[in-house]
Amino acid sequence: MPNKPAGALWQPQPRRNRDGDAVMMLAHVIGNVVSTVKDPGLEGRKLLLIQPLTRDGQPRGKPLVGIDSIGAGFGETVYWCRGKEASLAFTGEVPSDCSIVGIVDTITSPPAPAAANASPKPRAGSRRSK
Amino acid sequence: MILAQVVGEVVATQKHPSHERRKILLVQPVDPDGSERSDAVLALDAVDAGIGDRVLVVQEGYSAMTAAGRPGSPIDMTIVGVVDAVEMTKE
Numbered sequence: 117m118p119n120k121p122a123g124a125l126w127q128p129q130p131r132r133n134r135d136g137d138a139v140m141m142l143a144h145v146i147g148n149v150v151s152t153v154k155d156p157g158l159e160g161r162k163l164l165l166i167q168p169l170t171r172d173g174q175p176r177g178k179p180l181v182g183i184d185s186i187g188a189g190f191g192e193t194v195y196w197c198r199g200k201e202a203s204l205a206f207t208g209e210v211p212s213d214c215s216i217v218g219i220v221d222t223i224t225s226p227p228a229p230a231a232a233n234a235s236p237k238p239r240a241g242s243r244r245s246k
Numbered sequence: 247m248i249l250a251q252v253v254g255e256v257v258a259t260q261k262h263p264s265h266e267r268r269k270i271l272l273v274q275p276v277d278p279d280g281s282e283r284s285d286a287v288l289a290l291d292a293v294d295a296g297i298g299d300r301v302l303v304v305q306e307g308y309s310a311m312t313a314a315g316r317p318g319s320p321i322d323m324t325i326v327g328v329v330d331a332v333e334m335t336k337e
């Protein structure tokens with residue numbers, strides 16, 4: 117990812133997953149979370165620990181806890197949605213800001229250069245040396 | 247809204263019912279000049295975009311779900327346009 121010089125018009129986005137930044141992303145289910153005392157809206161819901169992934173399957177950012185809406189489990193690749201919309205994956209009042217909404221079967225993705233009429237190279241104007 | 251490049255298609259059998267019959271595309275956010283920024287994310291397709299297209303993506307929940315034609319569902323990114331060209335004045 118190119119680092120933009122200070123004062124550039126476009127700043128790089130923060131790499132952490134925050135509200136409004138990374139949304140509907142791929143993730144790997146890396147664990148279960150068990151909670152006994154919790155909001156009544158969370159009762160009967162499966163809490164999973166997920167690790168967000170980049171497009172080539174590399175872990176990105178910190179793991180987070182998501183509520184499962186479709187029966188995902190440990191070891192699966194899923195996609196998830198965050199923010200207020202996450203609670204709409206359930207009927208009733210579920211206080212969720214990260215819900216797992218799909219299990220990924222396959223991803224068809226041509227190798228990076230083929231997909232691009234945009235070049236993935238550092239942008240013109242970024243300083244390569246000095 | 248952001249500009250993004252469609253870089254992949256995701257197939258999911260088991261998914262939220264509101265996502266059925268909508269393409270799920272892997273999109274890479276890009277700068278106006280086409281260089282990549284931040285991480286690739288998933289978006290539902292409302293305009294029949296495909297791999298290689300430069301697209302316009304809404305990131306806000308309400309707009310995303312209404313654009314996808316599924317109000318009240320867990321969708322927070324939707325492709326709402328295919329970009330033909332981006333014109334910029336020189337810096």
